[in-house]
Amino acid sequence: DTAVSQTPKYLVTQMGNDKSIKCEQNLGHDTMYWYKQDSKKFLKIMFSYNNKELIINETVPNRFSPKSPDKAHLNLHINSLELGDSAVYFCASSPMGLSSTDTQYFGPGTRLTVL
Amino acid sequence: KQEVTQIPAALSVPEGENLVLNCSFTDSAIYNLQWFRQDPGKGLTSLLLIQSSQREQTSGRLNASLDKSSGRSTLYIAASQPGDSATYLCAVQGGSEKLVFGKGTKLTVNP
Numbered sequence: 001d002t003a004v005s006q007t008p009k010y011l012v013t014q015m016g017n018d019k020s021i022k023c024e025q026n027l028g029h030d031t032m033y034w035y036k037q038d039s040k041k042f043l044k045i046m047f048s049y050n051n052k053e054l055i056i057n058e059t060v061p062n063r064f065s066p067k068s069p070d071k072a073h074l075n076l077h078i079n080s081l082e083l084g085d086s087a088v089y090f091c092a093s094s095p096m097g098l099s100s101t102d103t104q105y106f107g108p109g110t111r112l113t114v115l
Numbered sequence: 116k117q118e119v120t121q122i123p124a125a126l127s128v129p130e131g132e133n134l135v136l137n138c139s140f141t142d143s144a145i146y147n148l149q150w151f152r153q154d155p156g157k158g159l160t161s162l163l164l165i166q167s168s169q170r171e172q173t174s175g176r177l178n179a180s181l182d183k184s185s186g187r188s189t190l191y192i193a194a195s196q197p198g199d200s201a202t203y204l205c206a207v208q209g210g211s212e213k214l215v216f217g218k219g220t221k222l223t224v225n226p
Contacts, residue, residue, distance in 0.1 A: 004158070033213075043159075043204065043216040056213050090158060101166060103149055104214060106158035 003027050004107040006091050012113045013081055020077045021110045023091030031055070032074035033104065034066060035090040043090070049074050081114045088112070117142045121205055121217035128195055129225050136190040136220045138205030143183050149214065150179050150190050151204040159204065163190070195224045 004025045013019055025032060033056075034046040048056035052068040063079045078085060091107040118141045128134050138148070147166050151159040163172045163179040165188070171180040178191040192199060202221045206214040 040218070041202070042218055045213040045215075048213060058213075092159075101147070101164065103161040103164045104159075105161070106151075108158045109156075 004091055004093055004105050006089075006107040006110050008110060009108065010111050010113075012115065014115055015081055015083060017081050018077070018079045019081060019112070020075055021089055021091075021112070022073070022075045023107060024073050025091075025093040025105070025107075026072065027093055027095075027105060028072075029093035029095050029105070030071060031094045031096060032068065032071070033092040033094075034074065034076050035092060035106075037088040037090060037109070039087070047074075047076075078112075081112075083114050086112055086114045117145075117207060117209055117215045119205055119207055119215050119217035121203075121220050123220060124218065125221040125223075127223040127225065130195060130197060132195050132224075133191070133193050134195055134222070136192070136203050136205075136222070138188040138190070138217055140186045140188075140207045140215075142207075142209065143186050144209060145183065146208045146210070148179075148181050148188050149206045149208070150177075150188075151206065153202045153204060153219065162203075192222075195222075197224045197226050200224050 007022045031050045033048045037043045047066045049068045065077045068074045088109045090109045092104040094102045094104045122137045149164045150162045165181040176193040181188045202219040204219045206216045
């Protein structure tokens, strides 16, 4: 069974559209994350939620809105998509979050292409 | 602000060679340092996690070291195999949940 799953795997859309990416983890972890990997392969955190509560919100345009209906799910909604939003978006989870022994488990990524 | 640098950006070696990947970070106040592997079109897989109080971790043919005071880590891969070909990412966790990643080293092991 997949530990961290994301849907869709690929998303191609027009500029100005609104889209959502879903993430689910079946590991029983308390903390979930969204990362963005740009065309230069640089991986950078966007958001972190712990037990449905927002913990980290990096300097991300407010067109991006994460939503955590329960601690096993963290969805990412993007309004008014722009060309610069094209990237691979990774969801991840970790058992508790702020712990010196916690590693993060990553989903397979969603490749978003904005035309 | 934490910055993580990985050298080299790409490395190509013949099968069987031992190799070292390097990672450096600017702020030594870290909780842990982690090495990940990323295969093309796939997510990241955690390889090794070194806590700030530790000097090294080993898993199979992989050995990672940490020198927190100098802000450096190395990932040593023994007897490399074509299946080791991937991008290797170093990441440090500071005083929050977030990981700060380097840009990675793309490794190619030629049969």
